[in-house]
Amino acid sequence: MTDTAETRRLFPAPQSNPETRPFWEAAADGRLQIGRCETCGEAHFYPRSLCPFCFGPAHLETASGEGVVYTVSVTYRGAPQPFAIGYVTLAEGPRILTNFVDCDLASLAIGQAVRLVWSPAEGGAQVPTFTPV
């Protein structure tokens, strides 16, 4: 089953809150932010103000945007057009839920190297998605 239909749909607009607003401001600048704990040093995603591992204070840092496909599922039913949802293991460690775009959906494979590409969302925002390297 091959599908090269348009793979970059317009994503719903993020409803940021005071905790996540810096993430979305950086996103508008094309920088993907992950959380980093100032106490234990561990990286996490999605970013929190308190580290989910030790409750230490966390700050945002910019990720490289490089990663590999941890898993992928191509959805053919219940959506206006086929799309690929999956998790990417970022080079920094955390796994992030995303969509894969600009590619032959049927050829996506676990373990494949991918890189960050920003996809447009409603209201002019952009959300992090990934495409094969």
Add this chain to the structure above:
Amino acid sequence: MSIKGKAYIAGAFEHPTRHAPDKSTPQLHAECAKGALADAGLTKEDVDGYFCAGDAPGFGALSMADYLGLKLRHIDSTETGGSSYIVHVAHAAEAIAAGRCSVALITLAGRPRSEPFRRGGAAAPEADFENPYGGQTSNLYGMCAARHMYEYGTTGEQLAWIKVAASHHAQHNPNAMLRQVVTVEEVLASPIISTPLHRLDCCVVSDGGGALLVVAPEVAHALTRPRVKVLGVGEAIKGPLGGRLDLTYSAAAWSGPAAFAEAGVTPGDIKYASIYDSFTITVLMQLEDLGFCAKGEGGRFVADGNLIAGVGKLPFNTDGGGLCNNHPANRGGITKVIEAVRQLRGEAHPKVQTPSCDLALATGIGGALGTRHGAGAVILERE
């Protein structure tokens, strides 16, 4: 059992803010939790029970527990408005008295001055990071199946055997939605919903419902129906864990062993199992996590009819399960217990009744295996 003297309040914290335009509601919950832990001289790792109500953003306790990074063995999201937290103290005392947890965290937080009222409370903390990507039940389980296949070589044929077994049972249930026996080939020939799951890997969508009565021993002994005793229970939740996501196992890896330990039995002792079957992969992963086979061996375990009553070693879901019978309210957990009770009473359909069925297991997985979910396990005995 009385809770008198069985529980204490060791930590308490009131957030100093009265106006928090620069924080999120989950953040306030976290700051309150941290404050109470500091007050008690405890750490986050000590918490094994979590209680929250309708002010907690997201889906029951699942979103907040994952946001906070809690590892839990007791969860309660009883919602009774402003009285919830008093009720939570009572429930926490009961849970502690019963040995269900030793450190119960209760949180409340909100920002009615800073954000418009939302029916159902504030948006889940993960909402902006997950909702854009089109997660739906089928693909959130499809992602688990894909990873399981990658890690362990599990095949679509093996998953199909789970549906085949359920259909063999459903043929005897006049109320089942899908009564026709299907083959592995027919499962694989059904349309792909979200890779690698086919339509026949998915449960039915049905109306309906169910109810249970859990009673005190003296009540049970005064009744004439066969007695089904609760021997052991376990509960757990699991999420993306701050990015340390591992889709190869479910929270049943924690809830199952807890239930077996309390009951003092092993998976090998179980005569009949109701295994929550939203999808075929849900069953396969639980069988591994519950200890019916080693991790990665689920595909081989379910193949060749091993789950079919009268054929295999572990008869499962003899009503046809969610895959063929019903899945009321898109969460058929109660039907799992109901069929286990039928089996223990000897009241299942004669074609699927397990001989001398004196020990049964019923499990549930709620939420989504691919993001955050809760797992429950109950071990029941015919007295």
